[in-house]
Amino acid sequence: MSSAKPIVIHGGRIIDASSDRDGEFDILIEHGKVAAIEKPGALRDKSDAESIDAKDQWVLPGCVDLHVHLREPGEEWKETVQTGAEAAVLGGYTSICCMPNTKPANDSAEVTRFILEKAKAAGAARVLPIGAISMERKGSQLAPYSELAKAGCVAFSDDGDPVADAGLMRRALEWCLMLGLPLACHEEDRNLSCCGSMNESPLSLKLGLRGFPGVAEDVMIARDIELARFTKGKVHICHVSTARGVELIRRAKNDGINITCEVAPHHLVLDEQCLCSYDTNYKMMPPLKDHEDIEGLFGGLADGTVDAIASDHAPHDRDSKLVEFSRATVGILGLQTSLPLLVEMCQAGTISRKRMVDLLSAGPSRAFGLPYGTLKVGAEADVVVVDPLRSWVFAEEAVRSKSKNSPFVGKKLTGATRHVLVAGKQVVAGGELLREGAR
Amino acid sequence: MVDHLLGIEGLSKTEIHRYLDAAHSFVEVSERDIKKVPTLRGKTIIHVFFEPSTRTLSSFDIAGKRLSADTINISASSSSVKKGETLLDTVRTLESMNPDVLVIRHSESGAAHFAARNLTRSSVVNAGDGAHEHPTQALLDLLTLRQHFASSKRPIEGLRIGFVGDVRHSRVARSNIWAHIALGNEVRLIGPPTLVPMDFARAFNSPLVNVVHDLREGLRDLDVVVCLRMQLERQSEHFVPNLDEYSKEFCVSERLLREFAPSSVVLHPGPMNRGTEISGEVADGPRSLIHRQVNNGVAVRMAVLYLLARTLDPREEGSER
Numbered sequence: 001m002s003s004a005k006p007i008v009i010h011g012g013r014i015i016d017a018s019s020d021r022d023g024e025f026d027i028l029i030e031h032g033k034v035a036a037i038e039k040p041g042a043l044r045d046k047s048d049a050e051s052i053d054a055k056d057q058w059v060l061p062g063c064v065d066l067h068v069h070l071r072e073p074g075e076e077w078k079e080t081v082q083t084g085a086e087a088a089v090l091g092g093y094t095s096i097c098c099m100p101n102t103k104p105a106n107d108s109a110e111v112t113r114f115i116l117e118k119a120k121a122a123g124a125a126r127v128l129p130i131g132a133i134s135m136e137r138k139g140s141q142l143a144p145y146s147e148l149a150k151a152g153c154v155a156f157s158d159d160g161d162p163v164a165d166a167g168l169m170r171r172a173l174e175w176c177l178m179l180g181l182p183l184a185c186h187e188e189d190r191n192l193s194c195c196g197s198m199n200e201s202p203l204s205l206k207l208g209l210r211g212f213p214g215v216a217e218d219v220m221i222a223r224d225i226e227l228a229r230f231t232k233g234k235v236h237i238c239h240v241s242t243a244r245g246v247e248l249i250r251r252a253k254n255d256g257i258n259i260t261c262e263v264a265p266h267h268l269v270l271d272e273q274c275l276c277s278y279d280t281n282y283k284m285m286p287p288l289k290d291h292e293d294i295e296g297l298f299g300g301l302a303d304g305t306v307d308a309i310a311s312d313h314a315p316h317d318r319d320s321k322l323v324e325f326s327r328a329t330v331g332i333l334g335l336q337t338s339l340p341l342l343v344e345m346c347q348a349g350t351i352s353r354k355r356m357v358d359l360l361s362a363g364p365s366r367a368f369g370l371p372y373g374t375l376k377v378g379a380e381a382d383v384v385v386v387d388p389l390r391s392w393v394f395a396e397e398a399v400r401s402k403s404k405n406s407p408f409v410g411k412k413l414t415g416a417t418r419h420v421l422v423a424g425k426q427v428v429a430g431g432e433l434l435r436e437g438a439r
Numbered sequence: 440m441v442d443h444l445l446g447i448e449g450l451s452k453t454e455i456h457r458y459l460d461a462a463h464s465f466v467e468v469s470e471r472d473i474k475k476v477p478t479l480r481g482k483t484i485i486h487v488f489f490e491p492s493t494r495t496l497s498s499f500d501i502a503g504k505r506l507s508a509d510t511i512n513i514s515a516s517s518s519s520v521k522k523g524e525t526l527l528d529t530v531r532t533l534e535s536m537n538p539d540v541l542v543i544r545h546s547e548s549g550a551a552h553f554a555a556r557n558l559t560r561s562s563v564v565n566a567g568d569g570a571h572e573h574p575t576q577a578l579l580d581l582l583t584l585r586q587h588f589a590s591s592k593r594p595i596e597g598l599r600i601g602f603v604g605d606v607r608h609s610r611v612a613r614s615n616i617w618a619h620i621a622l623g624n625e626v627r628l629i630g631p632p633t634l635v636p637m638d639f640a641r642a643f644n645s646p647l648v649n650v651v652h653d654l655r656e657g658l659r660d661l662d663v664v665v666c667l668r669m670q671l672e673r674q675s676e677h678f679v680p681n682l683d684e685y686s687k688e689f690c691v692s693e694r695l696l697r698e699f700a701p702s703s704v705v706l707h708p709g710p711m712n713r714g715t716e717i718s719g720e721v722a723d724g725p726r727s728l729i730h731r732q733v734n735n736g737v738a739v740r741m742a743v744l745y746l747l748a749r750t751l752d753p754r755e756e757g758s759e760r
Contacts, residue, residue, distance in 0.1 A: 194676075202642040208548035208570030208613060277556075278549030322527055322557075324547035326569075 005050050006030040007426065008043050009419070012054025012385060016061055017358035018365075018374035027059060029381040032424035037377060052419050052426075054385045061361040062094025062382030062422065063339060064373045066184070066262055067159070067238055067310035069331070070096075070127070073114060074103025079315040079402050081118035081127060084335065087313075087400035088125035089427045091336035092360075092417040094382035095372045096125050096313075100132040101160040107132040107143040109151035116152050124427055126382075128370070133158045133172050133183060139165055142172055149179045154368050157184035159238055160285075162220055164190065166227065173233025182234040182260070182368060185224050187245070188286070192216035197326045199272045199287040207275065209325060212287050214242040221245045225252040228259055236367055237261035239312050241286040243296020250305040260367035262310035263297050265341045266332050274407065280321045280328035281407040284312075301351055301359065308364035311338040315403035333406040336394065341408075343388050343415025381424035390416040400433070443555045443563040444743055446572035447617040452596075455581065455618055461742035462582050462735070468505060469737055479508035479748050483538040487530065488566070489515040489545040494709060494733060495566050495576070499542050502740035506748075508539075530554045534561050540747060542566050548610075562747050570608045576708055577614035579739040581622075583731045584663060587704055601627040601657055601700075603691055604667035604716045606635045607678070611708040612667060620645045629657030630689060633678045654689050658699040665706045666691050666717040682715055692718040696726065704728050 010026040014037065026043045028036040036043065043049075065088065071079040081098075088096045098115060100106030106115065112129045119127030131148035135141040137158045145156060156176065163169045163185065172183055193216035198204050200211025221237055225248060228235040240246055240261045252259045264284075272290055274282040282288060300306040314331025321328050342356050351359075361373030372382055391414045396404055420428035427434055447455075468476055484503045488496055496512060503510035513533070524532075530541060540562045543551045548569030555563040567573040585595050600619055602612045606628045619626050626648045628635045640650045651657035658664065669685060679685040696703055705717070705726045713719045722729060 200638075202638045202640075205607070205636065205639050205642040206613070208568075208572070208610060278552050319525075322525070324526055324545070324553060325549045326547050 004425070005048060006035070006046060007052060007421070007424070008046050008049045009052045009054050009059055009383065009385060010043065011040060012057045012059035014059045014375060015353055015357045016375040017354055018061070018362040019376050021375070022354060027375065027383070029383070029421060029424045032381055034375055034377050034379050034381050037375065052385065054419070056387070057418060058386045058388050060092070060357055060384050060386060061373050061375045062384050062420065063092045063360040064364040064370065065093045065096040065311050065313070065335065065338070066236070066308050066364045066368060067264070068096045068098050068313040068335065069101065069315065070098040070115070071315060072102060072118060073111065077402065078317050081115055082122035082124070083400060083402045084313070084315075085119055085122040085124035085127055086433055087335040089420045089422065090400050090417060090433060092339040092384040092386060092420065093125050093335055094384065094420065094422045095128055095370065096335070097128045097130050097154060097368065099157060099159045100130055101137060105132045105137045106130070106153070107135050107137070107148070109147050112148055112151035112153055124422070124433070126372070126422060128152070128154045130155045130157050130184060132156065133163055134168060137161055139163055139168065142168065142175065145172070145175050145179055145181070149181060153181070154370065155182045155184050155236065157186065157238065159184060159186045162186050162188040162190065166223060169224065170227055170231060173227055173231040173235070177231070177233055180234070180369065182236040184236045184238050185220070186238050187217045187220035187224065189216045189219050192219065196287070197283060198275050199289050201272060201290055203272050203275070207278070209275070214244060214289070214293065217242050217286055218244045218248065221248050225249070225257060225259060228252070228257050229255070232258065234258045239264045239267065239286060239310065240297070240300070240306070241267045241289050241293060243293045243299070246296045246300035246305055250300065250303070253305060260307040261305070262308040262364070262367070263301065263306050264312040265309055265334065265338045268294060268297055268345070269341050270407070278325045279407065280323070280325055281332065281405055283325065283328050283330050284332055285330040298350060301355060306359065307367045309338060309342060309359040310364065311335055315401050316405045317403055318405075321405050331405065333399070333401050333403065336398070336400065337406060337408045337413065339386065339417065340413035340415040343386065344413070347388070347414065381421055383421040384417060385419040387416045387418050389414065392416050444574055444747065445551050445555055445563065445565045447574045447577050447614040447621075448572065450617070450621060452621050455578070455621055458578050458739070458742050458746065459582050459585055461746055462578065462738045465738040465741040465745070466735070468741070474505050475507060476505065477507045478745055479503070479506040482508040482540070482748060484508045484510045484540045484542060484744065485533050485538045486510065486512045486542045486566070487533065487544070488513065489526070489543075489550070490567070492544055492566070494736065495544065498733070498736035499566060499740050502737050502744060505737070506741055506744055508744065526550060526554065527557055530558060534558050540564060540744060543568075545569065564743060564747065567610055569610065570613070571610050572614045573610040574614050575736070575740055575743055576611045577618045578743070579732055579735045580615055580665070580706055580708070581618055582735045582739055583706065583728050586731065586735075587728055596622050596624065598662045599625045599627070599660060600663040600665065601629050601661045602665045602667060603629045603654065603657065604634065604689060605669050605673065605678075606630055606639060606667065608670065609667045612665070615665065616643055616648060620647055623647070627651055627657050627661065629654060631679070655695065655699055658695060661700040661703050663706065664691060664696065664700060664703050668708065668710065669712055669716045686715045690714065690716060690718060691721055693720045693724060696721065706732060709733070
């Protein structure tokens with residue numbers, strides 16, 4: 001918590017979905033909270049405050065990422081809590097929820113506390129651990145949800161693996177009714193996906209790669225919708241990638257079921273054609289889709305069926321990608337590229353500014369019941385100042401993650417994070433991470 | 440002309456005929472008393488087979504030797520792959536011994552492309568990658584057809600060709616399909632929806648390719664029938680109920696050919712399951728070009744190596760590529 005000087009961010013365009021605000025305002029941050037938002041110039045008398053010039057820039061609530069893999073404990077050569085949390089703030093994320101598929105899995109308070117201690121030491125993004133649904137994520141025994149919640153977990157998930165046992169899923173939903181926390185579901189029927197390494201389509205037939213059909217995701221979404229209907233539990237669907245999946249969730253929402261969902265940016269801006277060269281950087285789970293599915297996802301973004309954009313930041317070392325396609329690990333970095341990719345969509349007109357901001361901040365906060373992602377007066381001062389027109393190259397040296405597995409490395413992106421405040425404390429200035437002493 | 444031969448996709452009709460013309464002239468070499476020409480003297484070819492093979496490996500090896508190249512065969516079972524080495528390390532290790540060509544067979548689609556992308560000096564010939572491509576097999580099938588139809592003065596353009604059976608898992612079918620699209624031939628893919636899904640009709644972006652799920656309808660008026668190997672393990676993956684049921688519906692028999700495609704010839708890339716995808720009567724009968732295929736394998740691989748070696752020469756003189 002910052003006891004430092006107050007900060008005024010002036011001259012910027014504040015876009016905040018939670019308070020339905022879009023216009024030029026100055027914002028005062030004091031004692032780690034949003035203290036005031038006034039017309040430009042109205043906070044001039046705060047002469048003791050530090051000032052951040054945000055002229056021609058967007059001032060947004062700090063982004064909230066519901067789906068990040070930090071790899072610590074267990075695979076620290078791929079990513080650590082520190083490198084992940086630093087990559088996050090450089091990408092405009094002030095809160096990140098980390099998935100429990102670490103080694104050991106986050107199925108106990110010890111692991112949760114370990115992650116939180118590492119996060120505190122990193123002093124970058126706020127890290128909110130997600131606990132496992134089943135012990136060791138093996139799908140056979142419930143994890144201690146209450147213990148995990150008390151230790152700081154904000155949701156539960158076996159992400160990376162589906163919960164194949166519907167009976168276990170039912171009991172998990174029922175137990176979590178007491179906690180009010182969602183189960184974040186990786187939806188995949190393994191008997192249908194049968195180790196497919198790309199979307200099943202005419203292209204997978206052409207390339208001779210084993211296909212992962214969209215229906216493998218859809219049938220599990222349908223199952224969990226019915227379980228949510230039956231138990232009244234709260235289901236959050238991770239990385240929806242099919243048009244049919246979006247439609248099922250849309251109908252479930254209309255039926256009043258307690259369900260939310262997220263979409264990953266790579267499923268919006270990349271399609272299965274990227275796989276023609278067998279480049280393993282494009283190997284994701286769920287796999288990249290065709291245009292029909294992508295249109296369905298955009299439909300869900302536009303009408304509010306989709307609650308959040310989540311990066312599914314999945315760092316992998318070079319060696320695990322430098323192998324035959326079907327043997328390569330799945331996943332792509334996302335923390336530093338999601339916001340620019342969304343800004344680009346905004347500039348291209350495929351989503352509105354306000355929707356973009358909602359999907360990156362208020363939406364994910366609503367989905368997990370978090371108090372973040374808003375610039376309402378009195379809220380935690382998580383703020384990101386973005387230059388929406390600034391183009392920059394995502395050079396390998398700019399990658400803060402320990403891993404470099406992204407097809408966007410070396411590519412030009414538009415929309416750059418300039419300043420970031422987490423709970424009122426500035427951690428990024430002028431696009432650079434502030435050194436620990438300076439923070 | 441090319442640095443690598445990774446697939447038939449993207450080759451033009453002219454390029455295909457260039458391979459076939461070169462192969463045609465090498466057929467004669469293999470019929471001589473002294474079956475050797477000095478064309479590739481001083482060149483080194485390594486055959487890296489990560490998957491077992493009899494005919495493709497021996498045919499490549501004989502082709503290299505008849506061109507006077509030094510050839511080495513490495514199979515996965517005897518190599519460092521068994522010790523946990525990655526594909527990349529294996530091919531890079533081999534490349535540092537300065538071979539001119541690496542001939543690669545691998546069970547994963549895209550493996551030859553992956554190797555080619557990561558090598559700097561050696562040419563790569565794809566000897567079969569997963570269910571993706573097997574370009575030299577397609578070329579030898581075409582050479583076989585060209586020889587056969589030449590006797591009746593027919594070109595290999597304008598043919599109607601059908602592939603029967605497990606198209607889903609067949610690299611031979613894919614390479615052949617690309618070739619026949621380039622030649623403008625009508626292609627029919629025949630088999631049950633589990634092995635020949637309707638999506639195949641859109642997989643090659645060509646109106647020449649059609650999917651038929653009924654064997655009789657599919658065979659009607661074909662000039663060429665290619666029977667594909669049915670792998671026994673497909674039962675356990677639920678692609679077919681059992682081999683009996685499969686063969687009752689899709690085994691290519693003389694009776695059916697006589698009725699629906701009386702003038703057709705038959706190819707099979709081998710190894711055959713007699714009685715499953717092809718009847719013994721067809722395999723050994725007058726329509727069968729199966730032995731010609733094997734025979735042409737050597738000439739086609741000589742042609743591929745020869746045309747590839749021509750592009751290798753400038754590098755030997757020290758020029759940059």
